[in-house]
Amino acid sequence: xxxxxxxxxxxxxxxxxxxxxxxxxxxxxxxxxxxxxxxxxxxxxxxxxxxxxxxxxxxxxxxxxxxxxxxxxxxxxxxxxxxxxxxxxxxxxxxxxxxxxxxxxxxxxxxxxxxxxxxxxxxxxxxxxxxxxxxxxxxxxxxxxxxxxxxxxxxxxxxxxxxxxxxxxxxxxxxxxxxxxxxxxxxxxxxxxxxxxxxxxxxxxxxxxxxxxxxxxxxxxxxxxxxxxxxxxxxxxxxxxxxxxxxxxxxxxxxxxxxxxxxxxxxxxxxxxxxxxxxxxxxxxxxxxxxxxxxxxxxxxxxxxxxxxxxxxxxxxxxxxxxxxxxxxxxxxxxxxxxxxxxxxxxxxxxxxxxxxxxxxxxxxxxxxxxxxxxxxxx
Ligand code: SAH
Numbered sequence: 001x002x003x004x005x006x007x008x009x010x011x012x013x014x015x016x017x018x019x020x021x022x023x024x025x026x027x028x029x030x031x032x033x034x035x036x037x038x039x040x041x042x043x044x045x046x047x048x049x050x051x052x053x054x055x056x057x058x059x060x061x062x063x064x065x066x067x068x069x070x071x072x073x074x075x076x077x078x079x080x081x082x083x084x085x086x087x088x089x090x091x092x093x094x095x096x097x098x099x100x101x102x103x104x105x106x107x108x109x110x111x112x113x114x115x116x117x118x119x120x121x122x123x124x125x126x127x128x129x130x131x132x133x134x135x136x137x138x139x140x141x142x143x144x145x146x147x148x149x150x151x152x153x154x155x156x157x158x159x160x161x162x163x164x165x166x167x168x169x170x171x172x173x174x175x176x177x178x179x180x181x182x183x184x185x186x187x188x189x190x191x192x193x194x195x196x197x198x199x200x201x202x203x204x205x206x207x208x209x210x211x212x213x214x215x216x217x218x219x220x221x222x223x224x225x226x227x228x229x230x231x232x233x234x235x236x237x238x239x240x241x242x243x244x245x246x247x248x249x250x251x252x253x254x255x256x257x258x259x260x261x262x263x264x265x266x267x268x269x270x271x272x273x274x275x276x277x278x279x280x281x282x283x284x285x286x287x288x289x290x291x292x293x294x295x296x297x298x299x300x301x302x303x304x305x306x307x308x309x310x311x312x313x314x315x316x317x318x319x320x321x322x323x324x325x326x327x328x329x330x331x332x333x334x335x336x337x338x339x340x341x342x343x344x345x346x347x348x349x350x351x352x353x354x355x356x357x358x359x360x361x362x363x364x365x366x367x368x369x370x371x372x373x374x375x376x377x378x379x
Protein backbone atom coordinates (compact mmCIF):
# COMPACT_ATOMS: atom_id res chain seq x y z
CA UNK A 1 0.00 0.00 0.00
CA UNK A 2 1.34 3.40 -0.91
CA UNK A 3 1.02 6.24 1.48
CA UNK A 4 -0.30 9.48 0.09
CA UNK A 5 1.13 12.46 1.84
CA UNK A 6 -2.20 14.17 1.75
CA UNK A 7 -3.65 11.38 3.88
CA UNK A 8 -1.39 12.41 6.75
CA UNK A 9 -2.65 14.84 9.36
CA UNK A 10 -2.18 18.37 8.12
CA UNK A 11 0.47 19.28 10.64
CA UNK A 12 2.61 16.36 9.50
CA UNK A 13 2.30 17.10 5.84
CA UNK A 14 5.68 17.35 4.23
CA UNK A 15 7.67 16.47 7.31
CA UNK A 16 9.60 13.25 7.50
CA UNK A 17 10.54 13.28 11.21
CA UNK A 18 7.91 11.35 13.09
CA UNK A 19 6.96 9.07 10.19
CA UNK A 20 7.27 5.45 11.23
CA UNK A 21 9.60 3.28 9.19
CA UNK A 22 6.59 1.54 7.64
CA UNK A 23 5.06 4.85 6.64
CA UNK A 24 8.33 5.99 5.15
CA UNK A 25 8.63 2.69 3.31
CA UNK A 26 5.15 3.02 1.82
CA UNK A 27 5.97 6.53 0.78
CA UNK A 28 9.29 5.64 -0.84
CA UNK A 29 7.56 2.80 -2.70
CA UNK A 30 5.54 5.46 -4.46
CA UNK A 31 8.78 6.89 -5.86
CA UNK A 32 10.87 3.75 -6.19
CA UNK A 33 8.69 0.79 -7.09
CA UNK A 34 11.40 -1.88 -6.84
CA UNK A 35 10.75 -3.39 -3.39
CA UNK A 36 14.30 -4.30 -2.41
CA UNK A 37 15.68 -1.01 -3.59
CA UNK A 38 12.96 0.87 -1.73
CA UNK A 39 13.89 -0.94 1.51
CA UNK A 40 17.52 -0.08 1.00
CA UNK A 41 16.62 3.56 0.39
CA UNK A 42 14.54 3.68 3.56
CA UNK A 43 17.47 2.35 5.58
CA UNK A 44 19.78 4.92 4.04
CA UNK A 45 17.40 7.81 4.64
CA UNK A 46 16.78 6.62 8.21
CA UNK A 47 20.48 6.49 8.94
CA UNK A 48 21.10 9.95 7.48
CA UNK A 49 18.35 11.42 9.62
CA UNK A 50 18.70 9.56 12.91
CA UNK A 51 22.43 8.71 13.00
CA UNK A 52 23.95 11.63 11.14
CA UNK A 53 21.39 14.32 11.82
CA UNK A 54 21.22 15.68 8.28
CA UNK A 55 18.48 18.22 7.72
CA UNK A 56 18.55 18.31 3.93
CA UNK A 57 18.06 15.58 1.34
CA UNK A 58 20.87 17.07 -0.71
CA UNK A 59 23.33 15.82 1.95
CA UNK A 60 22.25 12.21 1.45
CA UNK A 61 25.10 11.53 -0.91
CA UNK A 62 24.59 7.79 -1.40
CA UNK A 63 21.06 8.27 -2.74
CA UNK A 64 20.73 9.02 -6.44
CA UNK A 65 20.04 12.60 -7.34
CA UNK A 66 16.76 11.87 -9.06
CA UNK A 67 15.24 10.28 -5.97
CA UNK A 68 16.75 12.97 -3.74
CA UNK A 69 15.05 15.70 -5.69
CA UNK A 70 11.72 13.84 -5.61
CA UNK A 71 12.02 13.40 -1.85
CA UNK A 72 12.83 17.06 -1.52
CA UNK A 73 9.74 17.97 -3.47
CA UNK A 74 7.36 16.12 -1.14
CA UNK A 75 9.06 16.09 2.24
CA UNK A 76 11.14 18.23 4.54
CA UNK A 77 13.25 17.36 7.57
CA UNK A 78 12.44 20.48 9.54
CA UNK A 79 12.84 20.70 13.30
CA UNK A 80 10.93 22.78 15.81
CA UNK A 81 12.56 26.21 16.09
CA UNK A 82 14.48 27.06 19.24
CA UNK A 83 12.96 30.35 20.33
CA UNK A 84 14.87 30.63 23.56
CA UNK A 85 17.56 28.69 25.36
CA UNK A 86 18.48 29.19 29.00
CA UNK A 87 21.37 27.51 30.78
CA UNK A 88 21.17 27.15 34.54
CA UNK A 89 24.08 27.44 36.98
CA UNK A 90 24.01 23.66 37.31
CA UNK A 91 24.19 23.07 33.54
CA UNK A 92 20.50 22.27 33.13
CA UNK A 93 19.39 23.70 29.81
CA UNK A 94 15.83 24.71 29.05
CA UNK A 95 14.64 25.10 25.48
CA UNK A 96 11.54 26.96 24.43
CA UNK A 97 10.44 25.62 21.07
CA UNK A 98 8.12 27.37 18.67
CA UNK A 99 5.96 24.99 16.64
CA UNK A 100 4.47 25.52 13.20
CA UNK A 101 1.20 26.90 14.55
CA UNK A 102 3.19 29.28 16.79
CA UNK A 103 2.37 27.34 19.98
CA UNK A 104 5.27 26.83 22.37
CA UNK A 105 6.59 23.91 24.33
CA UNK A 106 9.52 23.36 26.65
CA UNK A 107 12.17 20.67 26.74
CA UNK A 108 14.85 20.34 29.42
CA UNK A 109 18.32 18.79 29.17
CA UNK A 110 19.65 17.67 32.56
CA UNK A 111 23.31 16.64 32.59
CA UNK A 112 24.55 14.55 35.50
CA UNK A 113 27.78 12.73 36.15
CA UNK A 114 26.73 9.30 35.05
CA UNK A 115 23.66 10.03 32.99
CA UNK A 116 22.06 12.87 31.13
CA UNK A 117 18.35 13.08 30.80
CA UNK A 118 16.23 14.83 28.24
CA UNK A 119 12.84 15.75 29.62
CA UNK A 120 10.37 16.12 26.75
CA UNK A 121 6.81 17.37 26.35
CA UNK A 122 3.89 15.37 24.99
CA UNK A 123 1.28 18.15 24.82
CA UNK A 124 1.12 21.92 24.61
CA UNK A 125 -0.11 22.64 28.15
CA UNK A 126 -2.00 19.99 30.10
CA UNK A 127 -5.66 19.27 30.89
CA UNK A 128 -5.18 17.58 34.23
CA UNK A 129 -4.99 20.64 36.50
CA UNK A 130 -2.82 19.13 39.23
CA UNK A 131 -3.01 21.88 41.82
CA UNK A 132 0.75 22.10 42.49
CA UNK A 133 1.87 22.07 38.84
CA UNK A 134 2.62 25.24 36.92
CA UNK A 135 1.97 23.70 33.50
CA UNK A 136 -1.61 23.01 34.56
CA UNK A 137 -2.30 26.74 34.77
CA UNK A 138 -1.66 27.16 31.05
CA UNK A 139 -4.96 27.33 29.24
CA UNK A 140 -4.14 26.47 25.69
CA UNK A 141 -3.82 22.72 25.24
CA UNK A 142 -3.31 20.46 22.26
CA UNK A 143 -1.64 17.13 21.60
CA UNK A 144 1.79 17.08 19.99
CA UNK A 145 2.31 15.03 16.84
CA UNK A 146 4.96 12.30 16.78
CA UNK A 147 6.98 14.65 14.58
CA UNK A 148 6.92 17.34 17.28
CA UNK A 149 7.87 14.83 19.96
CA UNK A 150 10.78 13.35 18.00
CA UNK A 151 11.63 16.87 16.79
CA UNK A 152 12.44 17.97 20.35
CA UNK A 153 15.11 15.27 20.62
CA UNK A 154 16.55 15.96 17.18
CA UNK A 155 16.71 19.72 17.79
CA UNK A 156 18.62 19.21 21.05
CA UNK A 157 21.03 16.85 19.28
CA UNK A 158 21.58 19.62 16.73
CA UNK A 159 22.03 22.31 19.34
CA UNK A 160 24.45 20.35 21.54
CA UNK A 161 26.28 18.99 18.52
CA UNK A 162 25.70 15.42 19.55
CA UNK A 163 25.74 14.04 16.00
CA UNK A 164 29.40 14.87 15.60
CA UNK A 165 30.17 13.18 18.87
CA UNK A 166 28.30 10.10 17.67
CA UNK A 167 30.34 9.97 14.49
CA UNK A 168 33.73 10.98 15.84
CA UNK A 169 33.64 8.29 18.50
CA UNK A 170 32.64 5.90 15.79
CA UNK A 171 29.97 3.97 17.60
CA UNK A 172 26.24 3.75 17.85
CA UNK A 173 26.40 3.78 21.62
CA UNK A 174 28.76 6.70 22.17
CA UNK A 175 25.90 9.19 22.14
CA UNK A 176 24.56 7.55 25.29
CA UNK A 177 27.28 9.47 27.08
CA UNK A 178 25.42 12.60 26.23
CA UNK A 179 21.72 11.90 26.29
CA UNK A 180 21.36 8.61 28.09
CA UNK A 181 17.71 8.82 29.07
CA UNK A 182 14.50 10.32 27.80
CA UNK A 183 11.64 11.04 30.18
CA UNK A 184 8.14 12.20 29.29
CA UNK A 185 8.04 14.57 32.25
CA UNK A 186 7.80 17.87 30.45
CA UNK A 187 4.50 19.48 29.59
CA UNK A 188 1.43 17.32 29.19
CA UNK A 189 0.05 13.91 30.02
CA UNK A 190 1.61 11.38 27.63
CA UNK A 191 -1.13 8.80 28.11
CA UNK A 192 -3.75 11.27 26.90
CA UNK A 193 -1.79 11.47 23.64
CA UNK A 194 -1.10 7.79 23.45
CA UNK A 195 -0.92 7.04 19.73
CA UNK A 196 1.53 9.84 18.91
CA UNK A 197 3.67 9.08 21.97
CA UNK A 198 3.80 5.41 21.03
CA UNK A 199 4.78 6.24 17.47
CA UNK A 200 7.48 8.63 18.66
CA UNK A 201 8.86 6.01 21.06
CA UNK A 202 9.06 3.51 18.19
CA UNK A 203 11.24 5.97 16.29
CA UNK A 204 13.43 6.86 19.31
CA UNK A 205 13.94 3.16 20.08
CA UNK A 206 14.74 2.03 16.53
CA UNK A 207 18.10 0.28 16.71
CA UNK A 208 19.20 1.53 13.30
CA UNK A 209 18.72 5.10 14.46
CA UNK A 210 18.78 6.83 17.83
CA UNK A 211 18.59 3.44 19.52
CA UNK A 212 17.24 4.34 22.96
CA UNK A 213 16.51 1.06 24.69
CA UNK A 214 13.13 0.60 26.38
CA UNK A 215 14.79 0.89 29.77
CA UNK A 216 16.06 4.37 28.91
CA UNK A 217 12.68 5.84 28.13
CA UNK A 218 10.31 6.65 30.97
CA UNK A 219 6.74 7.61 30.55
CA UNK A 220 5.37 9.53 33.50
CA UNK A 221 1.62 9.53 34.09
CA UNK A 222 -0.73 11.10 36.59
CA UNK A 223 -2.67 7.83 36.43
CA UNK A 224 -4.68 7.25 33.26
CA UNK A 225 -5.30 3.74 34.54
CA UNK A 226 -6.57 1.81 31.50
CA UNK A 227 -3.72 3.12 29.37
CA UNK A 228 -0.86 2.20 31.73
CA UNK A 229 -1.08 -1.52 31.06
CA UNK A 230 -1.39 -0.93 27.31
CA UNK A 231 1.61 1.42 27.22
CA UNK A 232 3.70 -1.01 29.24
CA UNK A 233 2.82 -3.88 26.92
CA UNK A 234 2.95 -2.07 23.59
CA UNK A 235 5.77 0.43 24.06
CA UNK A 236 7.65 -1.55 26.67
CA UNK A 237 9.21 1.51 28.25
CA UNK A 238 9.54 2.26 31.97
CA UNK A 239 6.53 3.60 33.81
CA UNK A 240 6.55 6.36 36.42
CA UNK A 241 3.37 7.24 38.29
CA UNK A 242 2.76 10.60 39.91
CA UNK A 243 1.32 9.41 43.21
CA UNK A 244 1.81 12.43 45.51
CA UNK A 245 -0.68 11.35 48.18
CA UNK A 246 -1.62 8.32 50.24
CA UNK A 247 -5.30 9.09 50.78
CA UNK A 248 -7.97 9.75 48.19
CA UNK A 249 -9.18 12.94 49.84
CA UNK A 250 -5.74 14.54 49.46
CA UNK A 251 -5.04 13.06 46.03
CA UNK A 252 -8.41 14.28 44.73
CA UNK A 253 -7.11 17.80 45.31
CA UNK A 254 -3.50 17.37 44.22
CA UNK A 255 -4.13 15.15 41.20
CA UNK A 256 -7.83 15.60 40.28
CA UNK A 257 -7.79 12.68 37.79
CA UNK A 258 -7.91 10.66 41.04
CA UNK A 259 -11.67 11.34 41.08
CA UNK A 260 -11.93 9.25 37.95
CA UNK A 261 -9.38 6.56 38.87
CA UNK A 262 -8.69 6.51 42.60
CA UNK A 263 -5.74 5.10 44.53
CA UNK A 264 -7.27 1.64 44.87
CA UNK A 265 -7.98 1.41 41.15
CA UNK A 266 -4.55 2.79 40.24
CA UNK A 267 -2.53 0.53 42.52
CA UNK A 268 -4.84 -2.43 41.90
CA UNK A 269 -4.23 -2.18 38.19
CA UNK A 270 -0.46 -1.78 38.63
CA UNK A 271 -0.47 -4.89 40.81
CA UNK A 272 -2.78 -7.08 38.78
CA UNK A 273 -2.64 -5.95 35.17
CA UNK A 274 0.87 -4.64 34.54
CA UNK A 275 3.23 -7.54 34.07
CA UNK A 276 6.60 -6.22 35.21
CA UNK A 277 9.60 -7.76 33.52
CA UNK A 278 12.80 -9.00 35.23
CA UNK A 279 13.97 -6.69 38.00
CA UNK A 280 11.68 -3.95 36.72
CA UNK A 281 10.07 -1.56 39.19
CA UNK A 282 7.40 1.06 38.91
CA UNK A 283 8.74 4.48 39.84
CA UNK A 284 6.44 6.55 42.02
CA UNK A 285 6.88 10.28 42.11
CA UNK A 286 5.94 11.96 45.35
CA UNK A 287 6.15 15.73 45.57
CA UNK A 288 6.90 16.92 49.12
CA UNK A 289 4.40 19.62 50.08
CA UNK A 290 4.68 21.24 53.46
CA UNK A 291 1.82 20.20 55.75
CA UNK A 292 -0.11 18.54 52.94
CA UNK A 293 1.31 15.06 52.32
CA UNK A 294 4.57 14.92 54.27
CA UNK A 295 3.76 13.46 57.72
CA UNK A 296 5.21 10.28 59.19
CA UNK A 297 1.73 8.76 58.94
CA UNK A 298 1.81 9.48 55.22
CA UNK A 299 5.16 7.71 54.90
CA UNK A 300 3.87 4.64 56.76
CA UNK A 301 0.71 4.62 54.68
CA UNK A 302 2.79 4.88 51.52
CA UNK A 303 4.82 1.83 52.51
CA UNK A 304 1.62 -0.12 53.20
CA UNK A 305 0.05 0.95 49.92
CA UNK A 306 3.03 -0.23 47.89
CA UNK A 307 3.50 -3.53 49.67
CA UNK A 308 4.12 -6.36 47.23
CA UNK A 309 4.58 -4.03 44.28
CA UNK A 310 8.19 -3.73 43.04
CA UNK A 311 8.62 0.03 43.40
CA UNK A 312 10.99 2.89 43.71
CA UNK A 313 9.86 6.18 45.21
CA UNK A 314 11.28 9.46 43.98
CA UNK A 315 10.76 12.14 46.58
CA UNK A 316 10.59 15.48 44.79
CA UNK A 317 11.00 18.64 46.86
CA UNK A 318 8.24 20.94 45.62
CA UNK A 319 9.48 23.45 43.06
CA UNK A 320 7.89 26.77 43.74
CA UNK A 321 6.30 29.09 41.20
CA UNK A 322 4.69 32.49 41.60
CA UNK A 323 1.05 32.20 42.57
CA UNK A 324 1.27 28.68 43.91
CA UNK A 325 -0.55 27.92 47.17
CA UNK A 326 2.03 25.33 48.32
CA UNK A 327 5.38 25.35 50.10
CA UNK A 328 8.26 22.89 49.93
CA UNK A 329 8.58 20.59 52.97
CA UNK A 330 11.65 21.26 55.11
CA UNK A 331 14.65 19.07 54.41
CA UNK A 332 14.38 17.52 57.88
CA UNK A 333 10.84 16.52 57.13
CA UNK A 334 11.80 15.07 53.77
CA UNK A 335 14.65 13.09 55.33
CA UNK A 336 12.40 11.74 58.10
CA UNK A 337 9.89 10.70 55.46
CA UNK A 338 12.60 9.01 53.43
CA UNK A 339 14.00 7.15 56.45
CA UNK A 340 10.65 5.50 57.09
CA UNK A 341 10.45 4.34 53.49
CA UNK A 342 14.03 3.11 53.42
CA UNK A 343 13.39 0.99 56.52
CA UNK A 344 10.89 -0.93 54.46
CA UNK A 345 13.67 -1.60 51.93
CA UNK A 346 12.17 0.49 49.17
CA UNK A 347 14.66 2.63 47.25
CA UNK A 348 13.71 6.21 47.91
CA UNK A 349 16.08 8.83 46.52
CA UNK A 350 15.40 12.49 47.14
CA UNK A 351 15.52 14.23 43.81
CA UNK A 352 17.87 17.19 43.72
CA UNK A 353 16.00 20.07 42.11
CA UNK A 354 17.71 21.01 38.84
CA UNK A 355 17.56 24.23 36.92
CA UNK A 356 15.44 26.05 39.47
CA UNK A 357 17.05 29.40 38.67
CA UNK A 358 15.65 29.20 35.14
CA UNK A 359 12.29 27.66 36.14
CA UNK A 360 13.24 24.41 34.47
CA UNK A 361 12.60 22.11 37.42
CA UNK A 362 9.76 19.57 37.49
CA UNK A 363 6.39 21.20 37.20
CA UNK A 364 7.73 24.70 36.62
CA UNK A 365 7.36 24.54 32.87
CA UNK A 366 4.91 26.86 31.28
CA UNK A 367 5.68 28.76 28.15
CA UNK A 368 5.76 32.44 28.92
CA UNK A 369 4.87 33.45 25.42
CA UNK A 370 1.57 31.67 25.85
CA UNK A 371 1.00 33.35 29.15
CA UNK A 372 1.48 36.69 27.44
CA UNK A 373 -0.90 35.68 24.70
CA UNK A 374 -3.53 34.74 27.25
CA UNK A 375 -3.21 38.02 29.09
CA UNK A 376 -3.59 39.79 25.79
CA UNK A 377 -6.68 37.77 24.90
CA UNK A 378 -8.26 38.29 28.29
CA UNK A 379 -7.86 42.04 28.09
N1 SAH B 1 1.55 14.41 33.31
C1 SAH B 1 2.65 13.58 33.66
C2 SAH B 1 4.02 14.12 33.27
C3 SAH B 1 4.33 15.58 33.50
S1 SAH B 1 4.74 16.17 35.10
C4 SAH B 1 2.59 13.26 35.13
O1 SAH B 1 1.75 13.79 35.83
O2 SAH B 1 3.34 12.40 35.59
C5 SAH B 1 6.24 15.42 35.58
C6 SAH B 1 6.38 15.27 37.09
O3 SAH B 1 6.61 16.55 37.74
C7 SAH B 1 5.12 14.71 37.76
O4 SAH B 1 5.45 13.76 38.73
C8 SAH B 1 4.55 15.93 38.39
O5 SAH B 1 3.64 15.60 39.39
C9 SAH B 1 5.79 16.64 38.88
N2 SAH B 1 5.56 18.04 39.23
C10 SAH B 1 4.67 18.88 38.71
N3 SAH B 1 4.75 20.10 39.28
C11 SAH B 1 5.72 20.03 40.21
C12 SAH B 1 6.30 20.99 41.11
N4 SAH B 1 5.90 22.24 41.14
N5 SAH B 1 7.31 20.57 41.91
C13 SAH B 1 7.75 19.29 41.84
N6 SAH B 1 7.26 18.36 41.00
C14 SAH B 1 6.25 18.71 40.20
